[in-house]
Amino acid sequence: MAAACVRRLGKVGKFVLDTPACRAVNCHAVVPRITLNGSRRAYGTGTEGFRSRPLKNFTTQLRSARVMGCAFLLGGGLGLYQTLKLTFQRHLAEEETKSSGSSGEVKLTLYQYKTCPFCSKVRAFLDFHSLPYEIVEVNPVMRKEIKWSSYRKVPILMVNDFHSLPSSTHQQLNDSSVIISTLKTFLISRERTIPQILECYPEMRSKNDSGKEVVEFNNKYWVMVTGTDEEKLYPEKGSRKEEMKWRKWADDWLVHLISPNVYRTPTEALASFDYIVREGKFGTFEGFFAKYVGAGAMWLISKRLKNRHNLQNDVRQDLYKAVNDWVAAVGKHRKFMGGEEPNLADLAVFGVLRVMDGLQAFDDMMENTKIKPWYRRMEKATHHKEQQ
Incomplete structure (x- = not known):
């Protein structure tokens, strides 16, 4: 409705300005040149005392017509601007909602x-x-x-x-x-x-x-x-059971290899807690306490976890084996366990391993296992949003 009103105002203004009188460049083109006998002076452009009343009324009407036409065009232009502005704002709101x-x-x-x-x-x-x-x-x-x-x-x-x-x-x-x-x-x-x-x-x-x-x-x-x-x-036979098996494996086994590896030595434990404090929500005192006391505590706890889960003395070997077992399960002919796109098992394993990124355990894993190509494909599939 608003757009229709704008178009109508524009047409009215254009009609007024398209009249013969309004198309004139100036009043000289439409005011008759009235001369007195024996004189070549054009009194139509002289002083007011020599201008006839009908001519004066015509000039006034002409000016009023031009002002009215300009007003219609100005009003139509402002209305069009407001209509476009509201339409654009509505479009942005719809896109934001989507x-x-x-x-x-x-x-x-x-x-x-x-x-x-x-x-x-x-x-x-x-x-x-x-x-x-x-x-x-x-x-x-x-x-x-x-x-x-x-x-x-x-x-x-x-x-x-x-x-x-x-x-x-x-x-x-x-x-x-x-x-x-x-x-x-x-x-x-x-x-x-x-x-x-x-x-x-x-x-x-x-x-x-x-x-x-x-x-x-x-x-x-x-x-x-x-x-x-x-x-x-699950278009492939057995793909549903395979996904469930490896999702459970990520929760029941892979996740328990993280702490013993990132807290393997006092130096690694301190580096890990420095990362935790930096990324987590700690107060000043809490951060200092967590970094130094927490690192020492987790280094000791990691020893207990190693015994609880029957890990080797060198817990890196358990991590390497687990990661290579996963790569073997994905196979050489699939980008992901889910085929061309990750399935829920891919996302679970990637999510667990990703928490080590930036630590010594992660660098060792990437260097000493076959996980890197799959891991890089997973980073791309999840759009690197973890880093944003």
């Missing part, structure tokens, strides 16, 4: 420790699928950022699904593998809401040998798709 959380459908907030391998797994998944998310870095000492949660571990992902939940209601997702399986199911089966999918991963509570309560989640490596969706996601 780019935020699956066309404005889902908003994601990740509570994490930057150097946590389980948090890194979730970030790798979100980055690969280009899902926008906000990060809340949790202080690992006080953990006040998650004091509202009865679940006291990270990662925690808060999901606001605008299609299924009120805008003021958020769904909490716990456990890295549950988070990944739930979101993958949601991306494929959009007819189900996040709460409906989450019911497929029931929480189970039990106590370990030391009497401490342990929370586990059933079916957490299973993406809840069937029929056509299953065939599309």
Whole structure:
């Protein structure tokens, strides 16, 4: 409607200025030259005393017509400018909505420790699928950022699904593998809401040998798709079982090799905690305490972890073997375990290994195993967002 009004104003202004009178360059072209007998002086341009009243009225009307035409054109131009401005602003708003959380459908907030391998797994998944998310870095000492949660571990992902939940209601997702399986199911089966999918991963509570309560989640490596969706996601026979096997391997074995390797010696432990303090959310005193006291403590704890998981004296050898086992499972004829694109096992292994980047253990791994080509392809697939 606004555009139609602008066009009409423009037409009116153009019609007025296209009249014969308004096309004149100046009044001399339209004012008759009235002369007195015996004189060649043109009194039409003389003093007012010699100008006839009809001529004076005609000149006044001419000027009014030109002013009115200019006013119409000016008004039309301003209206057109405002119309274009509003249209452009509306277009930008629509584009911003499309780019935020699956066309404005889902908003994601990740509570994490930057150097946590389980948090890194979730970030790798979100980055690969280009899902926008906000990060809340949790202080690992006080953990006040998650004091509202009865679940006291990270990662925690808060999901606001605008299609299924009120805008003021958020769904909490716990456990890295549950988070990944739930979101993958949601991306494929959009007819189900996040709460409906989450019911497929029931929480189970039990106590370990030391009497401490342990929370586990059933079916957490299973993406809840069937029929056509299953065939599309897992086109190769056995690919679903293979993905689940190696996702579980990343959680149950690979992740336990990280701490013994990054805290292998006092020097490596200090370098690791320097990185942790630099990347994490620590106060000045907390950072100093964590760097020096924490490094010493983790060096001692790494010795216990080595015994608990039956690792060799040189824990690097266990890391090298695990990484080469993964490369062998991917094979020589596939870019990723998922084929041309990473699957959930690729993203899990990459997320775990990525937390060592910048440390001596990572450099040794890249130099002494066959992981580098696959790892570089994974960096490219996840768009290097970890570095941004």
